[in-house]
Amino acid sequence: xxxxxxxxxxxxxxxxxxxxxxxxxxxxxxxxxxxxxxxxxxxxxxxxxxxxxxxxxxxxxxxxxxxxxxxxxxxxxxxxxxxxxxxxxxxxxxxxxxxxxxxxxxxxxxxxxxxxxxxxxxxxxxxxxxxxxxxxxxxxxxxxxxxxxxxxxxxxxxxxxxxxxxxxxxxxxxxxxxxxxxxxxxxxxxxxxxxxxxxxxxxxxxxxxxxxxxxxxxxxxxxxxxxxxxxxxxxxxxxxxxxxxxxxxxxxxxxxxxxxxxxxxxxxxxxxxxxxxxxxxxxxxxxxxxxxxxxxxxxxxxxxxxxxxxxxxxxxxxxxxxxxxxxxxxxxxxxxxxxxxxxxxxxxxxxxxxxxxxxxxxxxxxxxxxxxxxxxxxxxxxxxxxxxxxxxxxxxxxxxxxxxxxxxxxxxxxxxxxxxxxxxxxxxxxxxxxxxxxxxxxxx
Numbered sequence: 001x002x003x004x005x006x007x008x009x010x011x012x013x014x015x016x017x018x019x020x021x022x023x024x025x026x027x028x029x030x031x032x033x034x035x036x037x038x039x040x041x042x043x044x045x046x047x048x049x050x051x052x053x054x055x056x057x058x059x060x061x062x063x064x065x066x067x068x069x070x071x072x073x074x075x076x077x078x079x080x081x082x083x084x085x086x087x088x089x090x091x092x093x094x095x096x097x098x099x100x101x102x103x104x105x106x107x108x109x110x111x112x113x114x115x116x117x118x119x120x121x122x123x124x125x126x127x128x129x130x131x132x133x134x135x136x137x138x139x140x141x142x143x144x145x146x147x148x149x150x151x152x153x154x155x156x157x158x159x160x161x162x163x164x165x166x167x168x169x170x171x172x173x174x175x176x177x178x179x180x181x182x183x184x185x186x187x188x189x190x191x192x193x194x195x196x197x198x199x200x201x202x203x204x205x206x207x208x209x210x211x212x213x214x215x216x217x218x219x220x221x222x223x224x225x226x227x228x229x230x231x232x233x234x235x236x237x238x239x240x241x242x243x244x245x246x247x248x249x250x251x252x253x254x255x256x257x258x259x260x261x262x263x264x265x266x267x268x269x270x271x272x273x274x275x276x277x278x279x280x281x282x283x284x285x286x287x288x289x290x291x292x293x294x295x296x297x298x299x300x301x302x303x304x305x306x307x308x309x310x311x312x313x314x315x316x317x318x319x320x321x322x323x324x325x326x327x328x329x330x331x332x333x334x335x336x337x338x339x340x341x342x343x344x345x346x347x348x349x350x351x352x353x354x355x356x357x358x359x360x361x362x363x364x365x366x367x368x369x370x371x372x373x374x375x376x377x378x379x380x381x382x383x384x385x386x387x388x389x390x391x392x393x394x395x396x397x398x399x400x401x402x403x404x405x406x407x408x409x410x411x412x413x414x415x416x417x418x419x420x421x422x423x424x425x426x427x428x429x430x431x432x433x434x435x436x437x438x439x440x441x442x443x444x
Contacts (some may be wrong), residue, residue, distance in 0.1 A: 015404055019164045021396040025428075026161035027380050033154035034377050040138035041210075042370040045355030045363045047131040047313065054130055058097035058113045058122060067118035069098065069275040076100040076112040079120040083110065086295065087288040088271060090278060097121060101288075103295070145219060148244050149420065152218035155211050156421035160414060162204050169197050189386045196379040199372055206369045213349030219244035220419050235340040240318070241350060242297075268292075268306075268325030277323060278308035284317035286310070292325055305331055313356035315347035 043050075052059070069088060077085065083102035086109075091098055097113040104110070113122040126132065141147035171179045180201070182194035215221040222243030229235045274289050281287075290296065290307040297311070302322075309320030319335040336344060351357040355366040388394030415422030 014402075015407060016168070017396060018403065018407070019167050023161060023164035023168060024384070024396050026157045026164065027377070030154045030158045030161060031377055031381065033151065034158065034373060036141070037138060037151065037154070038370040038374050040134050042367050044131065044134050044138055045366045047354070048356070050131050051129065052092075055097075055113075058099075058115075059093070059095065061095045061097060061115050063095050063116050066116040068272045070270045070272045071118040072098050072114040073100060073271055075118050075120050076102065076114050079112060080104075080110060080123075085291060087290045088275065090275065090283075090285075090287045090289070091116075092285045101126070139217075145244065148219040152215070152220055153420045153424060155214060155218065156418040157424075159208065159211055159418065160421060162200075162207055163414075165200050166204055169201050189383055192379050192383050192386070196376055196383060199379075200376050203369065203372045203376060206365070207373055209349075210353060210366075210369060213346075213353040216346045216349070217241050217243050224419060229342065235342050239343060239346075240315075241346070269328050273328050274306045274308060274323055277321070277328065281308060281319070281321055283308065283310040283319060284312035284314070286312070313351060313354045315351045316357070318347070 073085065073088065077083065080102055083104050086101045086103050089099040089101065095116065097115050100112045100114060102110050102112060109126055111124050111126050112120060113124075115121050136142055139148060139151060141150060143150075169179070177183050178194045178197070180198060182191065182198045184191070186194060216225055226239065226243060229239065271289065271291070278287055278289055287308065287310050290302050290309070292302060292304045292306060294302045294307075296302060296307075304325065305322040306325055307320055307322050310318055312318055316336050319333070321333040322331045323329065324331050336347065339347065348357065352362060355363040384394060411425065415425050
């Protein structure tokens with residue numbers, strides 16, 4: 001019981017001990033996910049560098065005898081009969097091969113690399129890219145929708161772990177040493193606790209932003225957000241990110257819609273015309289040219305227009321321009337500033353999450369965040385092992401007493417904001433109730 005002069009914030013209080021228990025079990029559950037997601041996330045931050053390294057055989061080629069994009073397209077189509085042209089990716093630098101993405105009648109996708117001289121020099125399955133494999137592990141643990149739900153559940157409980165950790169971190173009474181920095185004069189578990197608390201505090205904000213920026217493409221949270229965004233009329237127009245395992249983690253996967261039957265379009269200008277127009281736009285790499293009725297990664301097919309667009313991970317640089325296929329005249333353009341403020345916020349979070357908002361600085365912050373999160377998690381385990389009695393889990397004991405109003409309100413708010421956490425909370429509370437019943441029965 002909490003005595004009259006005992007604050008709810010003191011280590012011996014009912015509130016403190018209850019939150020400590022929640023923090024412990026949340027940390028125990030999310031630990032393996034933190035390790036997997038931190039490692040894969042840190043690797044994925046370097047997607048541009050990884051992709052360019054993997055395409056190194058198609059870069060720095062001779063530029064003498066360069067042919068038109070139409071000749072390159074013809075060579076790619078001749079090398080893969082029966083496929084449909086989906087888009088042409090502009091070379092990033094002079095001497096790089098053009099990449100032509102095609103879709104077969106069965107929906108199978110291929111990337112065909114064509115030299116500046118119009119010779120097919122390689123092809124690949126885009127889903128076999130190193131960065132795509134890392135993305136699938138990071139987003140769905142390679143087990144589809146179940147993995148996507150598990151990742152979202154772990155992210156939700158990690159948010160709970162951080163918030164409860166911040167409550168436990170607050171010094172009582174306040175002191176700088178041991179709170180904002182560890183007291184290195186300590187030894188053993190007290191030193192580990194100081195490092196855990198101080199590092200956790202400085203890390204908390206970065207991790208919360210990282211987790212929150214990943215929720216819009218998580219299966220359950222993202223679907224709820226998408227419904228709210230569209231059905232309630234908050235935002236007009238399609239969102240340019242997909243949700244769940246099939247859509248790809250933050251649009252990481254290159255999965256397009258399934259191949260569509262060819263739709264006749266009126267005769268128009270060739271690909272080369274629109275490639276030149278796209279080059280004049282100086283679109284950020286990767287810049288692609290989509291023909292009329294091509295399926296897109298985000299949103300509906302292109303319609304009866306040619307589309308030049310940038311799919312840069314830095315969403316601030318994203319831009320697309322559409323052209324009339326017969327005249328080549330511009331029919332519309334859309335950039336980051338044309339999006340609704342809600343979409344701009346989400347896309348900024350996506351760019352930050354992927355480490356591309358501020359270039360290498362963003363990547364460095366992401367890597368340091370991942371390393372620090374792993375370190376704090378391991379320190380938590382070491383602290384637990386040092387105090388755990390032999391033959392026991394060593395969890396903080398169940399405490400008796402009524403939960404305070406602010407604790408109940410906080411749980412309800414978190415359950416509403418994090419649907420999977422709310423669903424799992426019912427199971428956790430039921431287990432806690434059974435645990436209490438067991439303790440009371442053993443005492444009687």
